[in-house]
Amino acid sequence: MEMTGGDPGSGSGSGYSWAELSSTLMSMLFVWSMVQQYLPFSLNDLLAPITRRLLAFVNPYVTVTIDEHATSRLRAEPVDLGSDRVSLALDDHEEVADHFRGAKVWWSKSSKTVRRRGDPWSSHRSVIDEERRSYPLTFHRRHRGLVETAYLPHVLAEGRVVAERKRQRSLFTNGAGSEDGWTHVKMDHPSTFATLAMDPEKKQQIIEDLEMFRDGKEYYASVGKAWKRGYLLYGPPGTGKSTMIAAMANFLDYDVYDLELTAVKSNTELRRLFIETTGRSIIVIEDIDCSVDLTGKRSRKKQGKKLRNKRPNRDDDDDGKVTLSGLLNTIDGLWSACGGERIIVFTTNHKKKLDPALIRRGRMDMHIEMSYCSFEGFNVLAKNYLGVTNHELFGKIRRLLEEVDISPADVAENLMTRSKKKDVDTILENLAKVLEQAKEAALAKASLAKDKKDNDQEESDDDDSIDNEGDEVSHFNESEEMEDDYKKKNKKSLFRVLAKVFTCN
Ligand SMILES: Nc1ncnc2c1ncn2[C@@H]1O[C@H](COP(=O)(O)OP(=O)(O)OP(=O)(O)O)[C@@H](O)[C@H]1O
Numbered sequence: 466m467e468m469t470g471g472d473p474g475s476g477s478g479s480g481y482s483w484a485e486l487s488s489t490l491m492s493m494l495f496v497w498s499m500v501q502q503y504l505p506f507s508l509n510d511l512l513a514p515i516t517r518r519l520l521a522f523v524n525p526y527v528t529v530t531i532d533e534h535a536t537s538r539l540r541a542e543p544v545d546l547g548s549d550r551v552s553l554a555l556d557d558h559e560e561v562a563d564h565f566r567g568a569k570v571w572w573s574k575s576s577k578t579v580r581r582r583g584d585p586w587s588s589h590r591s592v593i594d595e596e597r598r599s600y601p602l603t604f605h606r607r608h609r610g611l612v613e614t615a616y617l618p619h620v621l622a623e624g625r626v627v628a629e630r631k632r633q634r635s636l637f638t639n640g641a642g643s644e645d646g647w648t649h650v651k652m653d654h655p656s657t658f659a660t661l662a663m664d665p666e667k668k669q670q671i672i673e674d675l676e677m678f679r680d681g682k683e684y685y686a687s688v689g690k691a692w693k694r695g696y697l698l699y700g701p702p703g704t705g706k707s708t709m710i711a712a713m714a715n716f717l718d719y720d721v722y723d724l725e726l727t728a729v730k731s732n733t734e735l736r737r738l739f740i741e742t743t744g745r746s747i748i749v750i751e752d753i754d755c756s757v758d759l760t761g762k763r764s765r766k767k768q769g770k771k772l773r774n775k776r777p778n779r780d781d782d783d784d785g786k787v788t789l790s791g792l793l794n795t796i797d798g799l800w801s802a803c804g805g806e807r808i809i810v811f812t813t814n815h816k817k818k819l820d821p822a823l824i825r826r827g828r829m830d831m832h833i834e835m836s837y838c839s840f841e842g843f844n845v846l847a848k849n850y851l852g853v854t855n856h857e858l859f860g861k862i863r864r865l866l867e868e869v870d871i872s873p874a875d876v877a878e879n880l881m882t883r884s885k886k887k888d889v890d891t892i893l894e895n896l897a898k899v900l901e902q903a904k905e906a907a908l909a910k911a912s913l914a915k916d917k918k919d920n921d922q923e924e925s926d927d928d929d930s931i932d933n934e935g936d937e938v939s940h941f942n943e944s945e946e947m948e949d950d951y952k953k954k955n956k957k958s959l960f961r962v963l964a965k966v967f968t969c970n
């Protein structure tokens with residue numbers, strides 16, 4: 466289907482132009498209305514059907530007027546997507562012709578100003594002038610069936626596709642500055658699966674899983690499951706968990722709801738926020754282990770006495786805080802209450818800290834480990850940042866990456882060019898140096914740890930009353946807790962940072 470300017474007469478082969486035809490018709494109608502006044506009623510009745518047939522014979526074209534509201538979904542810019550696309554972005558008085566299965570139709574636009582009563586609560590104006598647009602569609606009457614049964618539904622469907630493509634996605638956040646539910650900014654994150662550094666097989670699995678989900682409406686309905694899917698992204702800081710969420714949203718073309726649990730005051734509020742989310746969206750809870758005390762027995766044991774007098778956090782009471790049971794109930798209950806096509810993603814640096822109930826299959830269907838930078842991951846980053854797919858230093862970097870735990874975020878940071886002149890050799894040499902230093906530091910740390918263990922062992926041999934294992938665990942927990950404290954204070958979701966940036970602008 467293509468659209469060109471033209472008028473109905475020029476394409477009909479009748480020899481009339483549309484303007485000529487209309488004016489002839491108008492003249493005839495005018496003369497006929499004059500004559501009619503002097504004819505007796507009976508003759509008038511007799512002649513009416515003949516007149517109609519005569520008019521129909523003279524003008525074989527039919528015009529239907531389609532209201533703006535019916536076409537609002539159709540109005541889109543012309544798109545170069547092959548011959549089967551439609552555009553209804555018309556200027557006033559512009560007429561465009563469209564071909565469909567051998568029929569030619571003409572679209573035009575007309576607008577009129579109507580007065581309506583304004584907002585009764587507004588102090589400014591009580592009457593508002595509003596422009597109402599409509600789209601007259603003219604076609605030969607022999608195409609009426611085709612237009613009604615095939616052409617208009619086709620135009621509507623095409624309009625929906627174009628509108629969907631033009632849809633601006635949003636990033637919603639609750640919490641600071643958004644006490645009353647969600648606020649949103651334009652979602653404009655550039656991350657895609659192509660730019661995501663991770664094991665290619667794992668990446669492919671995730672892409673296929675998302676595709677199955679997106680196209681699975683009938684499947685989910687047939688097995689009686691709500692159309693939703695949960696993903697747990699876990700791994701050390703800077704391994705791309707937040708980046709992965711953005712890539713998922715871009716891939717599916719979904720909105721993102723970044724839920725800040727610490728800003729949610731109660732289970733009731735949590736439920737409300739969930740219910741307010743729309744379909745085709747990803748609900749994200751970042752650093753779930755740091756968000757609220759949702760970490761179950763292990764956490765309570767660790768905090769010892771402090772929590773002993775408190776209620777266990779899996780109880781159902783809504784005592785002014787989000788509880789684990791509140792979150793579980795909200796997740797489970799919501800899926801059945803709201804329409805489908807929702808994804809929920811949790812991220813954490815410490816999967817083991819989470820209550821198993823929170824991440825069991827069915828709630829978090831897929832557990833995805835984001836790990837330190839592999840050579841495959843480095844390849845993606847080198848291509849993203851430097852535009853190179855091979856280099857003599859790649860071999861050395863590969864060997865070092867096998868020995869060193871470095872996050873993709875740190876590798877990416879080292880691949881950033883800091884001058885206009887992109888000196889790939891220097892950048893890669895620097896990266897190799899950084900990796901070598903990291904390797905040395907790791908070796909030194911391991912040797913220190915070994916010395917400490919040996920010392921502890923000796924002391925333990927001297928004094929049986931000291932619990933070595935406990936010591937080691939507490940040492941480990943101390944650093945983990947310090948990191949968690951940092952996270953609790955500086956909730957650092959990538960989205961939140963982005964939202965802030967956009968809001969400031
Ligand atoms: N796998 C990756 N692929 C591409 N870029 C990455 C990847 N991981 C990290 N980065 C880069 O590092 C930055 C930080 O990564 P990101 O915020 O996604 O890490 P994270 O795993 O969410 O960390 P945290 O656990 O601290 O929240 C990103 O903006 C991106 O530029």
Ligand SMILES: [Mg+2]
Binds near residue numbers: 708751812
């Ligand atoms: Mg993150």
